[in-house]
Amino acid sequence: MDTIFALASAPGRAGVSVLRLSGPDAVTIASGLMSDVPKNRGVRRLLDNTGDLLDEALVLQFPKGHSFTGESVVEVHCHGSIAIVGAVGRRLSELGAVPAGPGEFTRRALDNGRLDLAQVEGLADLIDAETEAQRKQAVRVFSGELGALANEWRAKLIRAAALIEATIDFVDEDVPVDVYPEVLSLMSSVEDGLARQIAGSGAAERVRSGFEVAIVGPPNIGKSTLLNRLAGRKAAITSDIAGTTRDVIEVRMEISGLPVTLLDTAGIRETKDVIEKLGVDLARQRAEAADLRVFLTDMDRQTPFAPVAGDLVLLGKSQPPLGVSGLDGHGVTEMIDQIGAELSKRAANAGMAIRERHRVQMILAQTQLKIVKDAIAQSAPADFLAEDLRIAVRALDSIVGRVDVEDLLGEIFSSFCIGK
Numbered sequence: 001m002d003t004i005f006a007l008a009s010a011p012g013r014a015g016v017s018v019l020r021l022s023g024p025d026a027v028t029i030a031s032g033l034m035s036d037v038p039k040n041r042g043v044r045r046l047l048d049n050t051g052d053l054l055d056e057a058l059v060l061q062f063p064k065g066h067s068f069t070g071e072s073v074v075e076v077h078c079h080g081s082i083a084i085v086g087a088v089g090r091r092l093s094e095l096g097a098v099p100a101g102p103g104e105f106t107r108r109a110l111d112n113g114r115l116d117l118a119q120v121e122g123l124a125d126l127i128d129a130e131t132e133a134q135r136k137q138a139v140r141v142f143s144g145e146l147g148a149l150a151n152e153w154r155a156k157l158i159r160a161a162a163l164i165e166a167t168i169d170f171v172d173e174d175v176p177v178d179v180y181p182e183v184l185s186l187m188s189s190v191e192d193g194l195a196r197q198i199a200g201s202g203a204a205e206r207v208r209s210g211f212e213v214a215i216v217g218p219p220n221i222g223k224s225t226l227l228n229r230l231a232g233r234k235a236a237i238t239s240d241i242a243g244t245t246r247d248v249i250e251v252r253m254e255i256s257g258l259p260v261t262l263l264d265t266a267g268i269r270e271t272k273d274v275i276e277k278l279g280v281d282l283a284r285q286r287a288e289a290a291d292l293r294v295f296l297t298d299m300d301r302q303t304p305f306a307p308v309a310g311d312l313v314l315l316g317k318s319q320p321p322l323g324v325s326g327l328d329g330h331g332v333t334e335m336i337d338q339i340g341a342e343l344s345k346r347a348a349n350a351g352m353a354i355r356e357r358h359r360v361q362m363i364l365a366q367t368q369l370k371i372v373k374d375a376i377a378q379s380a381p382a383d384f385l386a387e388d389l390r391i392a393v394r395a396l397d398s399i400v401g402r403v404d405v406e407d408l409l410g411e412i413f414s415s416f417c418i419g420k
Contacts, residue, residue, distance in 0.1 A: 001023060001024060001071075002023055002096065002097075002098040003021065003022065003023025003024060003025040003026050003029055003096065003097050004021075004022055004023055004098050004099070004100040004104055004105070004108075005019060005020060005021045005022070005089070005092045005097040005099065005100060006019070006020060006099060006100035006104075007019055007020075007085060007089070007100070008020040008075070008105075009080070012080075012082065013080060013081065014080030015079075015080050015197075016077055016078070016079065016080050016411035017077075017078055017079070017080040017081075017084070017085050017405075018076070018077050018267050019075070019076040019078065019085065019088055019092070020073065020074075020100075020105065021073065021074045021075070021076070021092065021097060022067070022069045022071045022072070022074050022100075022105055022108065023071055023072065023097075024071065024072065025096065025097075025189065026071070026072040026073055026074045027072055027074060028061070028062065029074075029092060029095045029096055029097050030061075030074040030076070032091075033046055033047065033049065033076070033088070033091055033092065033094040033095065034046055034059065035047075035250070037059060037061055037074060038059055038060075038241060039061060040061060041058065041059065041060045041061070042058075043056060043057070043058055043059070044056070044057060044059045046076070046078065046088060046091075048087065048091055049091065049094060054078075054084065054087050054088060054091065055078045055079055055084045055087075055088070055176060055265065057076050057077055057078035057079070058076075058077040059074065059075070059076055059077070059303060060074070060075040061073070061074050061075070062074075062075075068109055068114065069105050069108040069109045069112060069114065070108065070109060070111075070112030070113065070114040071108060071112065076088060084119055084191060088416065096221065102417065106120055106123060110401065113325075115332070116147040116401050117399070117401025118141055118146040118147045118150070118358070118399055118401070119141065119142050119143075119144055119146075119147060119292060119413070120401075121141065121354070121355055122137075122138050122139070122140070122141030122142030122143075122146070122184075123142050123353070125138035125141065125142075125208060125354065126135070126138035126139060126142050127417075130254070130259055131254045131257050131258055131259045132257035132259045133207050133258045133259070133347060134207060134208060134259060137204065137350065138158065138208075138354075139210065140352065141352060141354055145352055146352040146353070146354075146358070146399065146400075147400045149193065149197070149352060150396045150397075150399045150400050151363070151400070152193075152398045153190045153193060153194070153396050154167070154393055155396065156186045156187075156189060156190050157186065157187070157190060157369075157389055157392055157393045157396070158393060159186055159410055160182075160183045160186040160187055160389055161386045161389040161390055161393070163179040164179065164183060164382050164385050164386045164389070165382070165383075165386045166179065167179060167382050168382050168383055168386070170382060179220070180376060183376070183419055184373070184376065187369050187372065187373065190365075190369065190392075191366060191369050191370075194362050194365060194366045194369075195366065195385055196201075196351060196357060197351040197352055197353050198351070198353065198362050198363060198366065199349070199351065199357040200349050200350050200351025200352075200353070201353040201354075201358070201362075203346050203347055203348075203350035203351070204293055204350040204351050204352065204353055204354045205353075205354065205355070205356070205359075206257065206346070206347070206350075207259070207347050207350050207354075208292060208354050208355075209259070210252070210258075210259035210260060210261050211258060211259065211260050211261070211291045211292065211343050211346075212260075212261050212263060212286075212289070212290040212291050212292075213260055213262050213263065213290060213291065213292045213293070213294060213339060213343075214262075214263040214265055214283075214286060214287040214289045214290035214292075214293045214294070215227060215262065215263065215264055215265065215293075215294050215296065216283070216294065216295050216296070216303070217264055217295055217296035217297060217303075217304070217316060218297075218298070219303070221296045221297070221298065221316035221317065222296060222316040222317045222324075222325060222326055222327070223264055223265070223296055223316075224264050224326075225248070225325075225326035225327050226296070226316075226324065226325070226326030226332070227249065227251060227262055227333055228326060229263040229326035229327075230251065230252040230253065230326070230332070230336075231253065231262070239295045248263050248264070248265055248282060248283065248286050249263070249264040250262070250263055250264075251264070251405070252317045255336060255339055255340045255343065256339075256340030256341070256343065256344050257344075258340070258343050258344065258347055260339070260343065263286055263287070263290060265282075265283030265284075265287055283326065284304070284305070288305070291346070292310055292311060292312075292339065292342060292343065293307065293308075293311045293312070294311070294312045294335065294339070295297050295307060295311060295312065295313045295314065295353055296314055296315070296316035296324070297313060297314070297315060297316065298315070298316065299315065299322050308418065310342045310346075312338055312339070314331065314335060317408050357366050357398075357399075358399055361395045361398050361399050362395075362399075364392075364395040365392040365393075365395040368388060368389075368391050368392035368395065369389075369392055371388055372385055372388045372389055372392070375388065
């Protein structure tokens, strides 16, 4: 396997830049860059091929089995000059190191058993986290909670399959006459866990990708002005002329530590203007699909379609007593607090299945367990039952990357930066 290197810190001018070197020849190659590689850490002079000084740097060595990748790793913390980083990188190439590809360090951590696939995905989400809720969720997955859960379920199903197979392979006094009560108990325990995680997968995905909150109402009720107030900039055109907004305008922000995309939609009304009608239709579609709607109304309190639980119905343009105004800020803080409280309540139910593939595999395992239960009720042959259970086990194995994930790896690691 090649020894790879890459800049592990952000590119560009900085106080310090970190070059990471990983692979079987990491120490040997690093020795060509300096007089000797410290056993743990130390400051070393970095030299080019003629012995001229490139820089002085802090050098760290991580022995095989005790590094992020599981391989021998040397990190060079040099001054963050673009020229210095380039010169050190060229020297490492001369010494035989190969530039790393996107996510290659993390891929090696997976290959060497330092991370499972769910942890890899958690790491990707941790790097991309923009809000506190996203950080907390990603840390849970990166720390191995989802993998531990999948392994716990797996162990129970393996035990259930082994009990069933014992009735096939052995006939003696050590084998229970009726293993099915324990088998059904083990399966029910796993089913309960799967059901909880599947139920919380929607909220988990929303924490990861962001909630959508649509501002809905008739034309000229103050929707765009409110969006601009929330965004802190002129994101949408405002005008006294009804029907100014034709498309859906999106603004990304953080509310109560959660990622939220606010949608300013076209005023919903009957119109003969073909273009405006397209905007109205799109507004209705996006608003109905959003996680939460803020209806701005006039005094008659009519909404263009029925609100659902959690939606807010407020009077536009600061009309008392439940008014909100983007122009003078009246009621905006209270509205944000209400939105934050509602979305936080939903996020509290988030499970560990943060990606669609986790949810799909859990549903597959859940479906398979129902098949096995029905088969047990119909006294199906034991060998069929054991094999059906192992299909559920393989679904759980795919969550952590034990089986059937090779086609996913290229897509997953392509999202990583070069130095990770």
